[in-house]
């Protein structure tokens with residue numbers, strides 16, 4: 001019998017769900033025992049219902065699994081649940097899983113702003129998992145909800161935190177060029193995006209302007225104290241399949257040289273509790289010296305898609321410094337990030 005932790009994937013047939021199914025194939029700690037999708041797919045086998053779009057083939061383990069209804073009462077075995085649900089459905093039903101004693105690692109935005117729900121990036125704030133104890137005390141849940149940030153926030157927040165730890169970021173101006181896979185399946189119609197840029201992604205700028213201040217906030221006994229930095233964001237959809245590119249301009253309290261900033265980035269160490277998690281990249285931030293890097297097509301798969309690539313660190317003419325970062329949106333920004341959060345849950349609540 002397997003001694004792995006039984007897990008479920010909610011909305012397992014979508015863009016993020018498929019990545020989860022693929023990344024969980026052969027996972028050393030987790031075994032997928034239940035999968036769900038919408039009513040349209042319920043009762044079908046995974047391979048009947050899913051329009052698989054990843055270049056790596058659909059794993060054998062999932063092909064004949066039956067898609068269950070997306071309800072807490074339909075799950076009989078899972079202890080940790082990965083959610084790739086649309087935000088409106090997540091809002092309605094995610095608490096049911098926490099009430100029923102499951103630990104839910106969600107990609108959806110529904111509970112990211114809840115003051116007792118951790119917005120977790122294990123390379124930055126694993127201590128925010130303490131909020132789950134407050135969920136038990138205040139919400140009466142025996143499980144919990146843990147969220148990962150929007151894929152664009154994830155794309156720059158790790159280098160931003162590395163700089164902030166030493167030199168204290170006061171202001172951030174962020175301009176994104178976001179991949180098509182961020183819009184789910186089937187995504188943006190081809191005639192809208194080929195030969196084009198779409199300068200609007202609904203709700204995205206607000207997420208970028210809020211999420212870093214919670215992630216980089218300080219854990220206090222009863223809440224997270226938000227980081228005081230100011231953020232302004234522009235978000236755009238471009239004709240790239242995977243990986244978001246974000247150009248960032250920052251103002252800092254201290255004014256190191258560009259060489260000192262590069263050194264800080266290159267030597268950033270993730271917290272000890274995170275280092276040995278199975279999905280943690282060996283190098284969380286990869287600095288590229290070439291003047292034309294990072295690029296989505298060339299750099300998105302580094303460290304199995306879990307690294308943040310950064311380059312073009314230079315002085316700015318209005319604020320202090322600017323840089324470019326690239327990160328895989330459906331791996332580090334979604335499925336892989338959610339699984340890394342699940343591993344932190346497993347370490348804290350299941351003794352792994």
Ligand SMILES: NC(=O)c1ccc[n+]([C@@H]2O[C@H](COP(=O)([O-])OP(=O)(O)OC[C@H]3O[C@@H](n4cnc5c(N)ncnc54)[C@H](OP(=O)(O)O)[C@@H]3O)[C@@H](O)[C@H]2O)c1
Pocket residue numbers: 010011012013014015016017036037038039040041042049070084085086087089107108109149150151181182183184185186329330333334
């Ligand atoms: N794509 C990204 O880069 C990214 C990054 C970070 C976060 N997210 C978030 O992750 C979530 C999923 O995004 P996605 O890109 O994977 O979307 P998607 O490709 O459109 O997939 C949607 C999934 O939700 C299922 N679903 C739809 N309605 C449902 C319902 N009423 N009940 C249960 N399941 C339902 C679908 O099942 P059927 O196949 O049966 O229709 C499918 O599995 C969203 O909240 C999104 O904002 C996405």
